[in-house]
Amino acid sequence: MTKQRIVVIGAGMASGRVLEHLTDAAPDTFEITLFNAEPRGNYNRIMLSPVLAGDQTYEDIVTHDDAWYAERGITCRFGEKVMKIDRDAKTVEGENGKVSYDKLILGTGSNPFMIPLPGHDLDGVIAYRDQEDTERMMGLEAGQRCVVIGGGLLGLEAAAGMAARGVEVTVVHIMGHLMERQLDEAAGYLLRKSLEAKGITIKLQANSKEITGQDGRVKALMLDDGTELPCDLLVMAVGIRPSVTLAQEAGLAVGKGIHVDDQLRTSDENVYAVGECVEHDGAIFGLVAPLYDQAKVLAKTLIGEEAAFVQKTLSTKLKVTGCDLFSAGDFTDGEGREDIVFRDPARGVYKRLVIEGDKLVGAVMYGDTADGNWFFGLIKDETPIEEMRETLIFGPAYQGGDTADPLSAVAALPLEAEICGCNGISKGTIMDAIAGGATDLAAIKATTKASASCGTCTGLVEQVLRVSLGDDFVIPTAQPICGCCDLTHEDVRRLIKSQELKSQEAVWQELGWKTRNGCHVCRPAINFYLLADWPLEYQDDPQSRFVNERKHANIQKDGTFSVVPRMWGGITNPAELRAIADAADKYNVPTVKVTGGQRIDLLGVKGENLPAIWADLNKAGLVSGHAYSKGLRTVKTCVGTDHCRFGTQDSTGLGIKLEQALWGSWTPHKVKLGVSGCPRNCAEATCKDVGIICVDSGYQVGVAGAAGMDVKETERLGDVATEQEAIDVTVAFVQLYRENAKYLDRPYKWVAKVGLDWVQDRIADLYERARLIAAFELSQTIYRKDPWAEHAATKAQTYQPLADLTLEAAE
Template identity: 60%
Template sequence: MEHRPLKAETDTREHLVVIGNGMAGCRAVEELIARDPNRYRVTIFGAEPRVNYNRIMLSPVLAGEKSFDDIVINDAGWYADNGIALIAGDPVAHIDRDTKTVTTRSGLAESYDRLLIATGSDPFIIPVPGKDLPGVIAFRDMDDVDTMLAAADAGGDAVVIGGGLLGLEAAHGLSLRGMKVTVIHLMPTLMERQLDEAAGWLLKNALEARGQTILTGADTAEIIGTGKVEGVKLKDGTLIPASLVVMAVGIRPSVALARDAGLAVGRGIQVDDHMVTSDPAVLAVGECVEHDGQVYGLVAPLWDMCRSLADGLVEQPTGYRGSFTSTKLKVSGIDVFSAGDFSGGDGCEDIVLRDASRGVYKRVIVKGDRIVGAVLYGDTADGNWYFDLLKKQEDVSDLRDLLIFGQAFAAGGGAADPKAAVAALSDDAEICGCNGVTKGQVVSCIAKGAHSLDAVRGTCKASASCGSCTGLVENLLALTLGDDVQSGPKTMCKCTSFGHDDVRREIVAQAMRSIPEVMQKLHWTTPDGCSSCRPALNYYLLCALPGEYVDDQQSRFVNERLHANIQKDGTYSVVPRMWGGLTNPTELRAIADVVEKYNAPMVKVTGGQRLDIFGIKKEDLPAVWADLNAAGMVSGHAYGKALRTVKTCVGSEWCRFGTQDSTGLGVRIERMSWGSWMPHKFKIAVSGCPRNCAEATIKDFGVVCVDSGYELHVGGNGGIHVRATDLLCKVANEQEAMDYCAAFIQLYREEARYLERTAPWIERVGLAHIVARIVDDEPGREALRARFLYSQSFSQDDPWAQRAEGAEAEHHAPMARFIPQGETA
């Protein structure tokens, strides 16, 4: 891939050639442009055939939490807008310092006035037999991620050698992708350079609870296999099967190019405080350099280097003086932070907090009234604060009694005050470690007009990567702007400036009929959208055009495509529908036959009165659904954004307290509403009396039978944040209960935003709005009901067993890369 501005040959400016299109090289150019955009003509050479992307976010891409488009830092437009020539996929192979020329692998030659080397680092491959077998890879770039994704699609076992930061992130991603993962670590403690023994133990337990096998104190003897990797043998004789081996044992500065050019090289390319090498015309920055005897493999020092390098290029005096480093683990649901020296020793005092019930461990190491190290597990919110105190060597004697409880308590004198905490940070305190953004830069960005979180992200990049600093940025917005913070409707995603309500309105107003048409007419900024907007657009079109719009299966979450949910061992669970929770001998025999035929290790009764079959292999899903469908059983949509279940009690048919036929009504409601796609999961219950055994008052739509009729309840939620229903109204008979239910579902489908459950929807629009549309407006209610039944006449015709036939081909479909692979219920 090559991009060159027009008429570069007539440009008389000094020519800066950059070797390395990665984070350090491009950040250095960004800093230079910010200081003097017209000073240099810039050409960048990159080894990969891609634009610049955030390498530290490869782990979320592997885990399915982000796509490649989500981690691009500088797209093609950035190079064009700044007149930068990009030659990607053709790495520089030789530097001739005498003629000031670089030559690429393909033979392309380019002269320079100033040369910047930003070649990064090379992975260390342990020299054991079998290290060159196909299937043995490192974890350094997007090509490695693609290789791991292909291996995960094929299934099998993976071994990750190295229990450091990168190795654990690789293991987490492969585990989420369905592989059985074993981590081999030579040292007795995971991440031993960043964590003490206690935090390492907590981390090991958490990872093992997620299904990974963690072997510490384990030494690799050889990688075995014939023609490809088949396993790893340890020095104690243990043999671990593997179809993929990821080496993540460390990195080394990439210095071969510089050494061959005759530059001074130690552990890295040796540089001064302005990143100038032993040749005044050649600079170097990033993981490839050695400054004052130190090399750095973390991102924050790179940003410091880039600022000093840019200062030097425009003849400003500020120089680099070295960096303090901190570390965060990017594994979803596991919070780990470490900074400084936690080894302790003479003159050091440990302040420790352990909260077993919350899984929290905090240790701050103080020496001479100064923080010298910190280790946080389970609650890392105060990591930046401790790190700032450490870097500045602040006297913490006055905070000693409150120090371990965090900044909010210390700033508030013992009362938690997050705003006071962030207000107490100095302007040069780091807010966003991923992008090297300080508090002062965020405040300056806000002062210049970035009055919302999205605006801050788009301007100075704070909170634009892993998102762990979002709370700090939001507090800075509140402190700086007060009531002027723009918290209006959020955009659907970064692909568009439109919010969900705007998109729904425009789809109808402009009679749009497809996802590409929506993206074109509404000026999407990405070519194909992302994993956030595509499922939403698919739903909005499906809702607006029943019977006309062709459902785009590749814009659905994987569990909706397969009618099954991936489990942590890579198998799937299947839930067939049982109307109202009722079943019969034929259905039970069909389930039993499937369990035996496909060796399912577990069958469990769910909270929604269904049977969940666990341990089904992905390749067996089409056959499983065919067998169940043959017995008349259809998908329970147990993991879909759809009606899931209608829970019932036995009601008046069997219960001595029952007032109405709750079971029969539940069956009729479920048969009426199954197969209806929703903005989010949707649950219904019918209780036969006010004793409410079916828990109708924590469901999205609930019916409570009473002597005089049926109470209808809406907007309940029994999840993480429990919400009791609001009483909608009371009706006299079953038909009215069903009519109101249909109208309510359709109103929710037409008005709620995608991934918005009924509870927040009702809280947003108000119960009075729901009552006015459904209870008070009889013609309007009938119109809603009619639209619902019309859409159901199409959605319930599909043979759900056939829908699972996409299981074999789904990873080969063009849009499959945008959709998360392990979305949970």
């Protein structure tokens, strides 16, 4: 059977969703060629803001990578602009030649509107539309200045992302309040206050007059009242226009966008259009939800199934820089309309419902949007609200006069209630997925696509999970660091660097901590971030460490401690063994155990005996094995070429050198290494945080393995020829982990977040590798010391009973 030839122009989110549906439903039916002027495939454009803010990387928002296209047999012509469409010959002409089609899909998207001010063509005047624009903004350094024209969602996200990086940002907006299309004046005022509290300057009712420059580069924005706003970069975020030039030149019917019918067919029966470039019944589209609806309809049409695109009433649930916003319906004033308004200034909560007759016609919410989908359902279904009018503003949990727990609003939603507007996913679909085994947010995203697009429904999806799973629900990792603040670990770490916060007091004051000195949850994390980021300026605070790290031994369930001396690379000698045996006898150690990491563990040591047993072990040359620390634990080795007939390299010697290079450093979580002398892997190197396999040609370095609650094989970081290169790569990886990972994330969790490619690129860059090694060695010169020797030097240390310990161990 001859495959039908489909050519797609534009690798955006709408056309990408069409390809998903087509290749899933009819994998062997079409021969697909995909053009894209950008040198890449589909990525989630609406998540560029988190990339700008530093919360995610570009790799995190790629929806279709090269492997995805290859698996589906899609021919990709990326970085190639389409020059012409010949509808008579049914060909598309790209810069590198022609391709024939049976059906053509236009997914040309939209173009950012650039205000034709004098100076708009200066270098440094950009839109905020794609990855290149985002990279330009990310290139600004702390203290540099940026002006953003446009107080809509896109402009505010651009402003907030740069402000989080320490850039001085001014937003210029021509209207009287921010986001006037989505918010009323009161909600816009609250949003403005929140943004100004983050250091962003807002200028409303401000009309731009001219962009001035110097030597061909932007210098300032001039307002018509004479105000001059100096800037190093000027971002225009004032709207988009459907990209119709290619369709227009091909003779297709075009208005504001490319005209399409209910099946997304253009004026040519063999040409279709989808996404921001289309006009349907006089409407054009900028939100992702209708684009995905279009994609579903178009895919069904091409497969031969009946389907029709229907415009729906839309709600807008947005999260601008940590401010929850929701709007739906028509919230403008009008004759015969009434308002119900709720304000809680202390909590920063504002809700306004617009009622006409006995129907809810509009809703605006700021600060607390949990009930947004319920209100949206009332608007969409035109539900009579007369009987619930008195309690309507308080949401579904209060209907009938009852108060309920915070999750009752979600529990009260019917199964058909829409949870994810972008993908049209209902509560029932999510609950079916949960019943099928999708018990966390990642699994829900993978199976239903709910929360996989803009992310604003994430909280609601998590609430459905919590309602469905009860006590089995696992709290997602993207939570505030603790109850002391509203910031995630990633937020805190980024702000410590960008604002140059170099003490715990600075963090409490500058980042809005609700408590004066933090708590047992946040203090260890803040202590590590400051120590790792500012080794010269910050002094480690022992009282901000877990009990194990303060006592330099692992606490056991009966209140005694475990003492593990370090044995470099698993190698010991008779003198060390005698010292361990003597210590076990002298201090009545009840259990002596060989660990899986090739060490000897003395279990059951009383707290008051710790300084003395440390002193005795130190006399024999033994130092702390840091078996209690968030740092290097062990380097497990096999005997390698010294004794084994299969050994290819000196694995024992390399293990010893690695342990001597890395010991004593504080890391986000514990780190374990393994070095195997051959692929037989006797040191279990393939499930370690860093594992090295020796081969005839050199060393294979793997990272991000796990063998605890999660079991995971290492991923290949790279191959090196010499022992010194293996050491350098390992040290650089550990330092990269120290500089970027969330506290208490093991390396495998961190690598999964940032992507192995990102790690490889930085380690492969020789200048970056040298910087990482130098930074690690600097930290080591300050903090590498044997804590046992320090405390054993004076046995006057007072034993601290368990009742006085405030920080609990967390593994």
